Amino acid sequence: MTTQTMTKSATGYISPTRERVMGVLFLIIAAAIWVFFIRNTTPGVETTFGMTPGGSQVQTPDWVFETYTALNILLFLSIALAVYQLVRGFKRYTNIVLGVISGFFIFAFLAWGASGLSLNLSGLLRVMVIRSVPLTLGAFSGILCERSGVFNIAIEGMMLTAAFCAALFGSLVNIWFGLLTAMISGLVLGGVLAVLAIKYKVNQIIAGTVINIFATGLTSFLSAKFLQKYQYLNNPGRFPTWDVPGLSQIPFIGPIFFSHNLFVYAMYILLIVLTVALFYTRWGLRLRSVGEHPKAADTLGIQVNRTRYMAVLLGGTMAGFAGAYFILGSVGRFDEVLTAGRGFIALAAMIFGNWNPFGAFGAGLLFGFADSLAGKLTILRVPIHNKFLEMAPYIVTMIVLAGIIGRGQPPAAGGQPYEKE
Amino acid sequence: MKIEKAKAQTPQKPLAVFLDEITRSPMMVNILAIITGLFLGGVIAALTTENVYAALKSSLGESLKLALQAAWNTYKALFLGAFGDPQRIVSALQSGDLNAINRALSPFAESLVQATPYIFAGLAVALGFRVGLFNIGAEGQIFVGALAAVWAGVFIKGLPPIIHAPLALLIGGLGGAIWGLIPGWLKAKTGAHEVINTIMMNYIAFRLSEYLLTGVLRDPAKTTPISAPIERSAWIPRLFPDPNRFHAGFFIALFMALLVYILLFKTTWGFELRTVGANPSAARYAGMNIVRSMVITMALSGGLAGLAGANEVLGVNRNLGVAFSSGYGFDSIALALLGNSHPLGVVLASLLFGFLRNGAIQMQLTAGIPIDIISIIQAMILAFIAAPAIIRTIYRLKPPKEPEIRLQTSSAGGSS
Numbered sequence: 001m002t003t004q005t006m007t008k009s010a011t012g013y014i015s016p017t018r019e020r021v022m023g024v025l026f027l028i029i030a031a032a033i034w035v036f037f038i039r040n041t042t043p044g045v046e047t048t049f050g051m052t053p054g055g056s057q058v059q060t061p062d063w064v065f066e067t068y069t070a071l072n073i074l075l076f077l078s079i080a081l082a083v084y085q086l087v088r089g090f091k092r093y094t095n096i097v098l099g100v101i102s103g104f105f106i107f108a109f110l111a112w113g114a115s116g117l118s119l120n121l122s123g124l125l126r127v128m129v130i131r132s133v134p135l136t137l138g139a140f141s142g143i144l145c146e147r148s149g150v151f152n153i154a155i156e157g158m159m160l161t162a163a164f165c166a167a168l169f170g171s172l173v174n175i176w177f178g179l180l181t182a183m184i185s186g187l188v189l190g191g192v193l194a195v196l197a198i199k200y201k202v203n204q205i206i207a208g209t210v211i212n213i214f215a216t217g218l219t220s221f222l223s224a225k226f227l228q229k230y231q232y233l234n235n236p237g238r239f240p241t242w243d244v245p246g247l248s249q250i251p252f253i254g255p256i257f258f259s260h261n262l263f264v265y266a267m268y269i270l271l272i273v274l275t276v277a278l279f280y281t282r283w284g285l286r287l288r289s290v291g292e293h294p295k296a297a298d299t300l301g302i303q304v305n306r307t308r309y310m311a312v313l314l315g316g317t318m319a320g321f322a323g324a325y326f327i328l329g330s331v332g333r334f335d336e337v338l339t340a341g342r343g344f345i346a347l348a349a350m351i352f353g354n355w356n357p358f359g360a361f362g363a364g365l366l367f368g369f370a371d372s373l374a375g376k377l378t379i380l381r382v383p384i385h386n387k388f389l390e391m392a393p394y395i396v397t398m399i400v401l402a403g404i405i406g407r408g409q410p411p412a413a414g415g416q417p418y419e420k421e
Numbered sequence: 422m423k424i425e426k427a428k429a430q431t432p433q434k435p436l437a438v439f440l441d442e443i444t445r446s447p448m449m450v451n452i453l454a455i456i457t458g459l460f461l462g463g464v465i466a467a468l469t470t471e472n473v474y475a476a477l478k479s480s481l482g483e484s485l486k487l488a489l490q491a492a493w494n495t496y497k498a499l500f501l502g503a504f505g506d507p508q509r510i511v512s513a514l515q516s517g518d519l520n521a522i523n524r525a526l527s528p529f530a531e532s533l534v535q536a537t538p539y540i541f542a543g544l545a546v547a548l549g550f551r552v553g554l555f556n557i558g559a560e561g562q563i564f565v566g567a568l569a570a571v572w573a574g575v576f577i578k579g580l581p582p583i584i585h586a587p588l589a590l591l592i593g594g595l596g597g598a599i600w601g602l603i604p605g606w607l608k609a610k611t612g613a614h615e616v617i618n619t620i621m622m623n624y625i626a627f628r629l630s631e632y633l634l635t636g637v638l639r640d641p642a643k644t645t646p647i648s649a650p651i652e653r654s655a656w657i658p659r660l661f662p663d664p665n666r667f668h669a670g671f672f673i674a675l676f677m678a679l680l681v682y683i684l685l686f687k688t689t690w691g692f693e694l695r696t697v698g699a700n701p702s703a704a705r706y707a708g709m710n711i712v713r714s715m716v717i718t719m720a721l722s723g724g725l726a727g728l729a730g731a732n733e734v735l736g737v738n739r740n741l742g743v744a745f746s747s748g749y750g751f752d753s754i755a756l757a758l759l760g761n762s763h764p765l766g767v768v769l770a771s772l773l774f775g776f777l778r779n780g781a782i783q784m785q786l787t788a789g790i791p792i793d794i795i796s797i798i799q800a801m802i803l804a805f806i807a808a809p810a811i812i813r814t815i816y817r818l819k820p821p822k823e824p825e826i827r828l829q830t831s832s833a834g835g836s837s
Contacts, residue, residue, distance in 0.1 A: 153557075153616070200808035205555055205616050209754050210804045216748075217796025224791035225469055341627070344620050351617060387632035394621035401613040410614075 019089040022098060026082035029105050033075050037112035043068040047111045050120035056255040058248070060122070067115035074104045074111075099362075106369075113380035124372055125256045132361075132368030133263050133329065134159065134339075137322035138346025139353060139360035140274055141186075141315040146355060147278065148311030149291035149413040150197050153208035155319050156343025157215030158189045162323025164219040167227065167334035170236025175328050178236050182324035183317050189215070190316015194309050201417035212343075220336045227334055238332045239263070263329035266321070267361075274357040287311055291411035294418040304418045322346070348397035354409060367393040444818045451759060453812050454805035455773065462798035463492035466790060495790055502783020503532050503776040523665050528783065530667035534737060535782075536775020538563070540674035541729035542749045543756030543767040544681050545601075545722045550762040551685055552718040553698035558604065558619025559726040560750025561626030562597040566727025567734045568630055569596025571638060571741040574651025574734070585654040590673070590731050597727015598720045600626060605719020609712040615719065623750070634743050647742040657736035668736035675768065677725065682764040694718060726750065748796070755803035774799065 047067045051060035078101055084090070090097045110119060138155045145152035162182035170178020189211055196207035227234040239261040248258040257264075278284035286307055289297040294304045326338055345367055352366070353359025370393055374386040443449055467473060467488035476484040505528035513525035542559045549556035556562075570593030577585065604618035631646070633639075640649040659668045685691040697704040697714040705711055729749060734741050756774060760766025781795040805812050813820065 151616075153620070196804065196808055200810050202804075202807040203555075205557065206754065206758070206803070206807045209557065209751060210800050210807065213748075213751055213755070213796055213803065214800035217793045217798075217800060220793035221465075221791045221797060222469065224793065341624050344624060347617070348621065385632055385636070387628045387635075391625050391628045394624045398607065398613070398618055398621050401617055402607050402611040403613070 016089075019091075019094065020086065022094050023082055023086035023089075025098070026078060026085055026101050029101050030075055030078035030082055033071065033078060033105060033108045037108050038068070038071045038075060041068050041071060041112060041115055045116045047114045047116075048118035049110075049114070050118060051122050051252050053120065053123045053126045053255045056122075056259065058251060058254050060251040062118070063121070065111075067111050070111050071108055074108045078104050109382075110380075113377075113382040117380070119376070119380065122252055122256055124376055125369075126259075127372035127375070128365060128369040129257060129260065129264060130330075130368070131371040132364035133267055134322045134325050134342050135346045135349045135367050136267055136361050136364030137263075137270070137325065138319060138343055139350040139364060140270060140357060141319035141322060142347055142350035143274070143278075143355055143357060143360060144287075144311050144315035144318060145190075145193075146350070146414050147291045147411055148287050148308045149294060149411055149416065149418070150193070150308055150312050151204040151208065151415045152193065152312070152315055152319075153205060153344075153347060154189065154193055154211035154215075155322075155346050156339055156341065157208075157212035158186045158316055158319035159323035159326065159343050159346075160219050160337065160339045161189055161215045162186045162320035163326040163338060164222065164334055165320075166324040166327040167234050167236055168222075170328060171233050175237055175239060178328055179321075179324050182327075183320040186316040186318070186320020186323060187313055188316070190313045190319070193316065194312040197312070198305050198308050198417065201419075204415050204417075216337060219334075223334060223336050234333050236327060236332065238330075239328050261329050263321075263325045270318075271357050271361050278357065288411070290418075291413055294413050294416075298418075298420065304420075308418070319343075345393050348393050351410075352393075352397050352400050355411060441819070445820070447761070447809070449818060450809045450812045451761075451806055453816055453818075454759075454802050457805055457812065457815065458798045458802035459496075461801050462794055463496060465797060466495040466794060467492045494788055495784065495794070498784040498788035498790070499777070499780035501780075502528060502787065503780030505529050520662075523661055527661075527665040527667075528779065530661065530665050532776045532779040533671050533772075534666050534668065534775075535779040536771045537668075537671045537674045537736070538729040538733050538749050539753065539756055539771035539774050539778075540671075540678060540768055541732060542726050542753035543760060543771050544678055544764060545725035545729070546753045546757035547760060547762040547764065547767050548681055548685070548725065549718060549722045550757055551698050552694045552714060553701065554605070554608070554715060554718055554722070555616050556601065556604075556619055556719065556722045556726075557616050557754065558600065558622045558723075558750070559729075559753045560748070561619070561623035562600045562723040562726035563730035563733075563750055564623075564626040564630050564745070565600040565730070566593040566597035567730030567741050567745060568633055568638070569593045569727065570655075570731030570734050571648050571651060574655035575638070575649050577655070578652060580654055582654040582656070582658075585652065586657055586735065589651070589655040589735055590657070590728065593731020593735070594724040594728045597730065598724035601723015601726065602716065602720040605716045605723075608719070609715040630741075630745070631743055634741065638741070640740070645742070648740045650740045651735065655735055656739060657732065659736070666737060670732040670736040673728075673732065674771075677728065678764040678768050681725075685764070726753075752799055755799050755806070758803065758806050 043066075045067050046064055047070070049063040051063055052058070081097055081101055085094070085097065110121070113119070138159060141155050141158070142152050162185050165185040166175075166178040166182040168178075169181040193204075193207050193211055196202040196210065197204045223234075241259060241261050242265075244258040244265070248254040250258070276284075278288065286297065286302050287310075289300075290302060290304050290307045290311075297307075298304050323339070327334060331338070346364075349360050349363035349367055352363035353361070370389050374389040377384060377386045377389065470487065470491040473484050473488045473491060476487050505525055510522075510525045513521040542563060545559050545562070546556050570589050573589035573592040574585075577588070580588065600622055601619075604613075604615045604622055607613040607618055608615040634646040634648060638648045639646055642649075657668050657670045657673075659666060661667055683691075685695060693704070693709050694714050694717075696707070696709060697711055701711055704714075733745075738745070752774060756767055756770045759770035759773075760768070777795050777798065781790075781792045784790050785792045812818065
């Protein structure tokens with residue numbers, strides 16, 4: 001209980017101990033680059049990174065470099081950063097530097113894995129963006145709920161139900177209607193969560209579990225009963241890919257970020273809107289105050305439970321939108337339990353991103369990258385099983401949560417129903 | 422009926438007092454929650470029957486009749502699947518043929534088989550609840566328990582059954598215990614919320630099982646990722662000839678329930694655990710070791726869940742496939758709540774869920790109603806129990822005399 005108050009460091013203060021711990025960590029990463037990659041590389045072998053995703057009109061020449069030299073440069077940079085951290089310290093930029101060094105490590109890993117081979121880097125990154133969509137949008141849903149003080153572990157169930165509705169109603173009417181019903185189904189389940197958690201003061205974890213079990217049961221039941229029997233009910237089609245004029249023509253960057261369907265662009269827009277709304281408007285301040293200290297907020301005349309209802313309903317709608325992605329933005333048909341735990345990775349992305357939209361987006365990209373890379377590992381012939389890469393999001397979330405490398409700061413009043421005295 | 426009414430109107434009469442007590446008791450809420458959940462399950466079964474809508478075009482009465490019939494058929498198939506056909510049982514008993522009796526009673530025994538992992542997993546979650554910890558990771562612990570037990574059953578060879586089977590079971594329990602210990606330790610030491618960590622551990626367990634089942638544990642003779650069959654000496658013995666799968670694991674589960682009961686309610690240590698759960702501050706003030714209690718509880722809880730997995734592979738499946746995923750872990754949260762986190766309550770709730778599950782499996786085969794309907798029913802039962810106010814409003818029950826204890830998970834920990 002004491003540590004929770006201790007870690008409230010809004011000013012970005014980092015204790016000297018933590019500075020040193022991070023410095024040592026940087027050194028360990030640098031050492032890992034040497035031990036795992038440089039020692040196992042023969043000088044003179046070249047790595048080829050493809051810079052044009054398959055099927056893209058924007059051509060970029062391949063990037064060919066000598067693996068050994070590149071790895072040594074990365075090692076040198078990492079050591080330099082580590083030494084600076086230990087001697088002077090990066091102070092409040094420490095986390096950013098940690099990100100940079102982790103990036104070095106990943107790049108070194110890719111360069112080493114693809115030495116003597118060719119890896120389509122831009123394809124890898126493009127898939128990363130695609131895979132990050134449900135994670136990021138799901139994390140936004142979690143942020144809306146948890147910033148207002150309501151745990152939402154039902155993102156998975158909401159996404160699953162929304163995906164089902166998108167498939168069914170998208171097939172019956174059209175994809176726009178499918179998207180609308182998906183969002184409405186998320187809204188309804190958000191309403192269930194809100195009523196259980198706020199009105200009936202049910203333990204929020206149990207309320208979330210109820211929704212998850214119910215959603216899995218209902219969608220599997222209806223899918224087995226109808227969708228599998230009548231295939232025309234499960235063929236809604238997909239939103240087409242749309243190139244952003246101008247931006248999509250940028251070499252390398254364009255095809256990765258600006259040649260997608262509606263959901264990816266919606267993610268960018270929601271990222272900005274949510275950040276502004278939460279941190280730069282009165283509305284957002286109220287929402288966050290309700291999640292941090294409901295009693296104080298109530299004293300100031302903010303209606304705690306009404307604010308929470310609104311936040312959870314919005315969060316549900318967001319999860320519904322994320323669920324629609326699975327059908328209308330990705331595979332185009334519903335299968336039983338097709339979300340396959342991505343709602344929980346979204347939860348992890350929310351924690352990893354420190355309950356912050358930009359953080360969640362970054363975490364979503366990182367986890368999306370892990371997912372994308374897991375699919376390419378067989379090409380790289382590296383001695384890591386892709387299942388371990390698929391575990392990575394969960395493990396890093398546990399590490400972050402435990403505060404080993406920087407602790408997240410959850411909203412203080414999360415999980416507690418508010419009773420007016 | 423008349424007498425009852427008359428008595429109910431005049432207070433102080435024994436029956437009135439009895440009725441009053443009944444309507445106020447928390448047990449009533451649980452029973453009504455089950456009944457309401459089952460009723461709504463019937464409604465869903467009726468609403469998803471196509472010919473109900475077809476008949477709606479001709480007449481409403483016909484449609485209602487069909488709807489009732491659909492609900493009736495669902496529950497008839499569920500009941501027959503769970504308990505067996507009464508006519509068949511009677512005629513088998515009359516004929517005195519042991520083989521026929523075994524066959525006629527095997528659905529009932531199968532329900533007990535289905536209830537066995539529920540008992541273990543329900544106890545796991547209930548134990549956590551009593552100490553104020555929310556173990557939502559029973560599913561992962563079940564998986565790890567199953568993996569560990571399969572490893573012990575496949576790769577340890579040449580032991581006599583009297584040693585091998587308990588050893589494999591124990592190793593399974595240990596696997597689960599480790600999986601529970603990690604979030605417990607993290608909670609106690611760093612204050613990291615055990616709900617999040619157990620969820621993460623669930624998915625790590627799933628990926629780990631996929632990795633092991635496509636690698637080390639995989640049966641080289643098979644094309645699908647499935648483990649080799651475990652050694653005969655590691656089997657938990659089945660007590661009746663085929664097709665009756667009833668095995669000794671059921672009694673181990675009951676024994677565990679007894680052990681948990683004794684631990685929680687008859688030992689000083691259990692008192693300490695329950696105090697930590699009921700009031701961490703008071704426990705700390707009384708000099709109780711909260712960190713130790715949390716870590717041990719999560720390990721024990723994980724161990725119980727691990728036993729559920731071990732029990733399934735050693736007693737029922739005798740190998741482990743990727744499709745082992747059962748949903749037992751999430752259902753066990755409902756069980757613990759339904760059983761009021763009391764071992765006896767958990768056993769009763771597990772029997773109910775075991776009958777439901779087995780009945781639903783048979784129902785899917787005979788009536789063509791997808792098994793997932795029991796998830797819907799279970800979710801609704803869980804919701805009604807978690808929010809007693811809903812049931813109290815529907816049935817106009819009187820409020821309880823004492824305020825209902827809401828589940829409180831502890832925010833203690835992180836005192837390092």
